[in-house]
Amino acid sequence: MGRNVVVIGGGAAGMMAAVQAAWTGAAVVLYEKNDRVGKKILSTGNGRCNFSNEIMGAQFYHGSGIVLLEAVLAEFGVEQSRAFFESLGMRVRSREGYLYPASDQASTVLDLLRYEMRRKNIAVHTGKNVQNLAYKEGKFVVNSEEKYYDAAILCCGGCAAPHTGSDGSGFGLAKRLGHHIVPTVPALTALRCKEKFYKQVAGVRCDARLTLKVDGNTICRERGELQLTDYGLSGIPAFQMSRHVSYALKKKRKVTVTVSFLPDFDEAVCEAFFRARMKDHGDDEMDVFLTGIVNKKISQLLCRLAGIRETERANEISAPAFERLLRLFCEMETVVIGTNGFDKAQVSAGGIDCNEVTKRLMSKKCPGLYFAGEILDIDGLCGGYNLQWAWSSGAAAGRAAALENEETV
């Protein structure tokens, strides 16, 4: 007779955990507070669901669980996830390593998980907000109901995109069972900046290199398509650094980002480029001189910030003004005062302290309690890494929860 396993949270991690526990022989019940499972999956990858990435490794993740992550990925990584979805019937498409369902529909991923849960007779209870998870004599009780479970898997997600259901309530359940929570902050979200000039360049997209500095010390560099908005910096390179920004601002540190609008050039190449241009086009007015280097709205902005009028002839601007302009092209500094918050964040950094979890994802505080997905203090970069963590940890926790606790420690 299989074990009774309860899964709390019907997101990516919870559904994977439920299927794997059922495949391993458990009788599985899943509680989801929304009126449907997998709401967040539908908005992933702009509705196409970038569910994994062929280039995988610990370097794409942050948090207290990097050793744990490596162990879990080694057992159920990209290949196993791909094979899992293929076995359910999904054709997979790789776009330069970024994996999507070939249908280009996130709903494919959700539908196949739902069908498999139905096929395995997993009892899915939607509209069920779990407010209390009690542990009595080695058994789990949900919301004081008269049913006892041998194992419970908490998959409530973090605090990001609360409109999809993940409002941080899982942390309260874990805390009451003895766990510590690493403070959660918004990650994979846009950066709000102090300067007022952003309105002039809102909507512009360009290739750029961003360097994040906290109290003047370089934390990381990111290159990619920057999206300028009326409040600051968005797009993948801004998203990738946002977890560091969130933690630094929480500690009241000074956060700046320097933007290079000529990411292929270092300072010397940049200077040589402008000097050569001066030779050929020095007689031109600045608006003509700068045309063709970067997006016109950017060159107009940088010109103004350097204190140069667009009607001035290039070879008549002062040496200090020319220096200022060069520096702005190579490293325009902007002061970051916030992020777009949990509402717009794709994930939350922080969560259950992974030092309190075994490599089978069981609680060291409460035997029989397991965790999977974003509820743990592990957050990945953009590119399929967060869903991969949900699949990997969901599979590990589901399989382990279906077995006796002693075998899994």
Ligand SMILES: Cc1cc2nc3c(=O)[nH]c(=O)nc-3n(C[C@H](O)[C@H](O)[C@H](O)COP(=O)(O)OP(=O)(O)OC[C@H]3O[C@@H](n4cnc5c(N)ncnc54)[C@H](O)[C@@H]3O)c2cc1C
């Ligand atoms: C707009 C957007 C785009 C994204 N795009 C990508 C992408 O392309 N690739 C990628 O890898 N990642 C992407 N992510 C991140 C990824 O979706 C998440 O990291 C992943 O879905 C987390 O899965 P999870 O199961 O741990 O948590 P969630 O998906 O948040 O699921 C948690 C579930 O638990 C339920 N729940 C919470 N508390 C309770 C409770 N007390 N009782 C009952 N149920 C509860 C919630 O309603 C929710 O359904 C994106 C995120 C967003 C918001």
